Amino acid sequence: MATFNFELHELPPEAETLRQEVRDFLRTELPKLSTEERPRTWGGHHPEFSKKLAAKGWIGMTWPKKYGGHERSFLERYVVLEETLAAGAPVSFHWVADRQSGPLLLRFGTEEQRQRFLPPITRGELSFAIGMSEPDSGSDLASIRTRAEKVPGGYKVNGTKIWTSNAHLSDFAISLFRTQVVPDKKHEGLSQFLVDLKNTKGITIRPIYDLAGGHHFNEVHYEDAFVPEDARVGKEGDGWKQVTTELGFERSGPERYLSSIRLVLELINEVGKEPGERAAVLVGRLTAHLNTLRQMSLSVAAMLQAGKSPNLEASVVKDVGTTFEQEIPELVHALIGAEPHLDTGSEFEKTLGYLVQHAPSFSLRGGTREILRGIIARGLGLR
């Protein structure tokens, strides 16, 4: 049996110094945003806030200086991530670029692509979306059908991407297309492209409203859209290997257990300084889970810092973490029984209303619970 290895990791002193800087910054900046702009964790889109964060040097923190990065450690980056998420800062403008598009270009992009895209990302000027899923390809990502056919100077793209969060707000989407149809080998013939969402003819972006009426999802339709040769990331046909690496970047962070932290804090406000027995038990249990998940997530960050590829551990953290953040609204409902509110009512009632409706997505985005458990089972040697 292959096994996982979570070692306790303590943050170095420089990370704790940085934590104070981040807290001071957030204490100044967050109150300037209106209540509507004060989103819940990483859903909030606020380009100006991202620019301010960038000015502090907190986007592309680990990247080489020659691309605008700051050559700081993964652990320092971790501190910035967990502090911004715990405070509910609006980070979605730069989130995808910082977490996966930039690292993907660093790993597989050309020198020209790195020089063109990475510096503006670190300045908080470029926003990225993820073009993976299609109407008939969700968890079975390798079955995608959107075709990129070779034409002079580039590719002609036809097909449809779906669930593309913030495509309507982003500048680019790193997208997975089929450049070659290899019979019976669906993992072959895939390639990744940097698609300019704002300046490509033949692209139509249509909104898909979520169950709460929110607009972050989109359908991105390609009809004879031309994508130039130099927009391809990596070698033609290497798309599957690259996309699984990219998904690895997506699975290990603190965003996988902190989505409901606002409700935990509101719960503590709601039950007061001297809670009853049931309320105290719930607060204590949630605290124990939070603390344990934080240690697990930090342990993965430390493995990344050490140059390891903790794919199994990252999947474990995401599975345990999303299960935890998903059950919080249910447990709070069971204890308090307050009616969830949309826009009226107390902060507690609104936060409950928001999270009850959004919790189902926690174990879908970034790889469903079932896919992750499949990865864990493979790590255990079961498949």
Place this chain on the structure above:
Amino acid sequence: MDEMRTLLADTCTRLFTDRVTPALIESTEKGQWPDDLWQAVEEGGLTLPQIPETHGGAGGTWDHAQVVLSAAGRFAVPLPIAETMLGAWLLASSGLDVPMGPITVAPTQAGERLSISRNGGGWALSGTAARVPWGRSAKHVVALAESGGKLMVARVAGGAAKVEPDTNLALEPRDTLTWSNAAVAAAGASDSLQPDSLWLGGALARSAQMAGGLEFLLSQSVKYVSERKQFGKPLSTFQVIQQNLALLAGHTAAAGMAAQAAFHAMEKGDAAFEIACAKIRVGEAAGLGAGIAHQAHGAIGFTYEHTLHFVTRRLWSWRAEFGAEGHWAERLGREVAARGSQALWPMLTAR
């Protein structure tokens, strides 16, 4: 993992694999004290990993203690290793020497009080302690007792108490011991000990043992479903089985992390927060994990003949000893609520 921890883990695995056989556990369950095993464990330096060499220990840290206790849980070692470590810790904390031989500790029940009083030139211990682990087998009992409101550590000989035998679900001795002015072999006081120190220490030790037990459940379940065939193929090829074991892996990983964090905090000094977190998280994992492991094993895992129950019966008892999840959750929840929501995140990150 530092070199010493790796070395210790390997030593434990080797020794326990060789000696802790189903037959040995069974004979212990029938009341036989496994003296050969105890001698080997003690000679191997596994009973006092975190005790300073000046007090007869191995001079390591609580992180080392965690490695040993985890391994002991993984192999369902039928010995008071945890209790010996705790007793030695109380003795060393009070400046007392640590004797050879198995030690147990008292009291282990919430609200129980033992008293110690002057008796000529020495001290005498009085009171009743219920469900003392390995009470009948221990060569020494280390008691946390009060003398006129002052907390003291007292060591008495194992035979000094009246013993009413009982057991936990795993048939590990959990005896009621009564002392009536029993002669104290050594007594001392310590500024570092509190009335709930033993309660915290016990919860800490059980967390590591349970985390180790969960590791066994996971490896045993993976092995079983890979070998067992139904419908013409190994159980491991069924997605529903894979998903269940992935869930068990998550609980096992979380339990290990929580226990590790608690032992490390103990080494640094103030561990009450991490111990509460560990007992809550590991205890929860123990119940859920035992359920998944039994489901994966089917009827054979429910027989006495199969070894799964050596661990699951321990988990069902250990999670309730030294405070169950609910007890620790209420205690932790009250502390968190009293500090208010603004203090939660800074508290987590300051640990």
